[in-house]
Amino acid sequence: xxxxxxxxxxxxxxxxxxxxxxxxxxxxxxxxxxxxxxxxxxxxxxxxxxxxxxxxxxxxxxxxxxxxxxxxxxxxxxxxxxxxxxxxxxxxxxxxxxxxxxxxxxxxxxxxxxxxxxxxxxxxxxxxxxxxxxxxxxxxxxxxxxxxxxxxxxxxxxxxxxxxxxxxxxxxxxxxxxxxxxxxxxxxxxxxxxxxxxxxxxxxxxxxxxxxxxxxxxxxxxxxxxxxxxxxxxxxxxxxxxxxxxxxxxxxxxxxxxxxxxxxxxxxxxxxxxxxxxxxxxxxxxxxxxxxxxxxxxxxxxxxxxxxxxxxxxxxxxxxxxx
Amino acid sequence: xxxxxxxxxxxxxxxxxxxxxxxxxxxxxxxxxxxxxxxxxxxxxxxxxxxxxxxxxxxxxxxxxxxxxxxxxxxxxxxxxxxxxxxxxxxxxxxxxxxxxxxxxxxxxxxxxxxxxxxxxxxxxxxxxxxxxxxxxxxxxxxxxxxxxxxxxxxxxxxxxxxxxxxxxxxxxxxxxxxxxxxxxxxxxxxxxxxxxxxxxxxxxxxxxxxxxxxxxxxxxxxxxxxxxxxxxxxxxxxxxxxxxxxxxxxxxxxxxxxxxxxxxxxxxxxxxxxxxxxxxxxxxxxxxxxxxxxxxxxxx
Numbered sequence: 001x002x003x004x005x006x007x008x009x010x011x012x013x014x015x016x017x018x019x020x021x022x023x024x025x026x027x028x029x030x031x032x033x034x035x036x037x038x039x040x041x042x043x044x045x046x047x048x049x050x051x052x053x054x055x056x057x058x059x060x061x062x063x064x065x066x067x068x069x070x071x072x073x074x075x076x077x078x079x080x081x082x083x084x085x086x087x088x089x090x091x092x093x094x095x096x097x098x099x100x101x102x103x104x105x106x107x108x109x110x111x112x113x114x115x116x117x118x119x120x121x122x123x124x125x126x127x128x129x130x131x132x133x134x135x136x137x138x139x140x141x142x143x144x145x146x147x148x149x150x151x152x153x154x155x156x157x158x159x160x161x162x163x164x165x166x167x168x169x170x171x172x173x174x175x176x177x178x179x180x181x182x183x184x185x186x187x188x189x190x191x192x193x194x195x196x197x198x199x200x201x202x203x204x205x206x207x208x209x210x211x212x213x214x215x216x217x218x219x220x221x222x223x224x225x226x227x228x229x230x231x232x233x234x235x236x237x238x239x240x241x242x243x244x245x246x247x248x249x250x251x252x253x254x255x256x257x258x259x260x261x262x263x264x265x266x267x268x269x270x271x272x273x274x275x276x277x278x279x280x281x282x283x284x285x286x287x288x289x290x291x292x293x294x295x296x297x298x299x300x301x302x303x304x305x306x307x308x309x310x311x312x313x314x315x316x317x318x319x320x321x322x323x
Numbered sequence: 324x325x326x327x328x329x330x331x332x333x334x335x336x337x338x339x340x341x342x343x344x345x346x347x348x349x350x351x352x353x354x355x356x357x358x359x360x361x362x363x364x365x366x367x368x369x370x371x372x373x374x375x376x377x378x379x380x381x382x383x384x385x386x387x388x389x390x391x392x393x394x395x396x397x398x399x400x401x402x403x404x405x406x407x408x409x410x411x412x413x414x415x416x417x418x419x420x421x422x423x424x425x426x427x428x429x430x431x432x433x434x435x436x437x438x439x440x441x442x443x444x445x446x447x448x449x450x451x452x453x454x455x456x457x458x459x460x461x462x463x464x465x466x467x468x469x470x471x472x473x474x475x476x477x478x479x480x481x482x483x484x485x486x487x488x489x490x491x492x493x494x495x496x497x498x499x500x501x502x503x504x505x506x507x508x509x510x511x512x513x514x515x516x517x518x519x520x521x522x523x524x525x526x527x528x529x530x531x532x533x534x535x536x537x538x539x540x541x542x543x544x545x546x547x548x549x550x551x552x553x554x555x556x557x558x559x560x561x562x563x564x565x566x567x568x569x570x571x572x573x574x575x576x577x578x579x580x581x582x583x584x585x586x587x588x589x590x591x592x593x594x595x596x597x598x599x600x601x602x603x604x605x606x607x608x609x610x611x612x613x614x615x616x617x618x619x620x621x622x623x624x
Binding site: 054056059084085087088089091092093095096097100101102103104105106114115118119150163166 | 340450512513514516517518519520521522523524532535536538
């Protein structure tokens with residue numbers, strides 16, 4: 001049985017008459033100990049999906065799903081109180097900007113101990129020991145003195161490590177990392193990614209890595225889920241996806257990695273932006289930007305078939321197949 | 324320069340927030356002077372029984388309207404002279420500090436706590452509670468605070484507790500608005516989301532997660548509110564609506580001395596000067612606090 005199973009998740013904003021689907025019929029699954037990457041450009045609904053999963057979408061937003069099951073609990077049927085107990089302990093999240101995701105008013109030690117106290121009921125010396133252990137686990141030097149430091153006294157990379165320590169404090173079954181390295185410089189990025197990968201292996205956690213940096217997850221994830229305009233457009237094991245992308249969007253994303261444009265005069269780019277509320281195309285959502293778009297793409301929406309949402313999936317040579 | 328580097332090397336632990344605060348506060352010399360003046364006033368209020376040379380309501384009928392000791396005809400037992408009933412002005416001022424500071428302090432507390440709670444509620448329940456609370460505050464803001472205080476005292480009747488309530492209600496909107504604005508800026512930050520993800524309930528989010536980060540402007544507002552409360556206590560006393568005689572209170576002393584302003588100017592000057600110095604020192608202190616607590620105004624280390 002999978003750890004998390006989402007079926008037909010929809011998150012809508014705006015009025016009931018003209019809703020804007022930020023997430024549009026998303027299916028997703030992850031097992032214990034699996035590392036899945038979710039990629040897509042800004043505005044493709046990656047973060048909103050995770051927010052919906054954590055129950056963080058507030059009033060004007062509406063969340064519906066056919067199935068939203070985490071570890072045997074139907075998240076749709078839980079009361080907010082029960083949900084807090086389960087979600088707070090077993091699902092954790094790491095945010096993009098570590099500097100703003102730690103509370104500036106409290107010491108690092110206090111923030112690590114807070115959830116240990118509430119969710120695991122640790123007290124006194126045991127609590128102290130576990131907090132220190134966690135800081136050492138995320139490889140913070142001089143961990144003991146750092147417990148009394150405030151977030152503004154630490155560097156960005158150090159804060160992100162603290163954030164990871166807070167997130168894994170209660171041994172969560174699922175960890176969601178929302179662009180954990182975007183705000184960090186390149187040398188620290190690799191260290192943080194290694195750390196996350198190691199912790200995921202050691203604790204047998206499910207790890208969902210949201211990113212728009214394909215290179216980052218290429219070597220870590222087992223499976224990659226490509227999102228565009230609130231939909232999954234391609235879902236495949238890493239090897240297959242990188243060698244032979246089947247969706248034109250994935251192909252374009254891969255081509256946009258600067259290393260792939262070596263020797264060319266201009267970097268390869270995908271023209272246009274993700275459609276918003278008022279310019280959603282009638283047919284395939286990618287059709288205005290897709291170089292292979294045909295008449296059928298502009299009038300009908302393709303379904304997710306065999307892990308790819310396209311009428312003419314690309315073959316191994318990168319050309320559209322017909323029929 | 325060298326001593327500084329050495330100091331940094333030998334002290335590896337982080338400076339405590341209190342120490343850091345004092346370092347930036349003590350840069351402002353005016354604020355430090357104001358703080359010591361304020362502490363003197365507080366000591367007067369706390370130890371009035373020991374410090375005052377005379378009983379504040381004891382009437383020395385044979386020494387009515389004695390000038391201060393340094394003026395012609397002054398007596399060394401009455402350092403600042405006596406008033407129209409022969410009461411020692413210095414003793415009355417010292418005991419008056421007790422009343423003024425107590426009312427001011429209580430009214431700040433009484434407006435601070437409900438104001439902060441209302442502000443947090445308005446920030447957290449923006450759809451339903453916020454319009455109700457904020458429109459109510461707008462109505463209260465539309466009336467001048469002294470007028471509102473007079474209204475409330477007229478309804479409740481004059482007296483110590485009613486003066487506190489009147490002043491507290493008048494200053495409530497500023498705390499509510501300030502808290503709401505600060506909390507709304509904090510709510511959207513990621514650490515609040517992180518807290519929600521970790522399973523924090525609304526109460527915990529309000530008071531433990533968000534409130535500590537809104538405290539700096541609130542503390543400054545409270546100190547400034549403290550000084551304006553002292554002024555309002557004096558104003559209400561002057562109008563005869565505050566503390567009733569014979570209790571020594573600065574505003575009441577001022578108003579009683581009005582009739583002798585030409586014959587015995589010290590009777591009106593002394594309480595006036597006391598109010599001026601106290602309010603000025605608290606305001607300067609508030610300025611210093613603002614500079615020390617606001618990270619944007621903080622001197623670069």
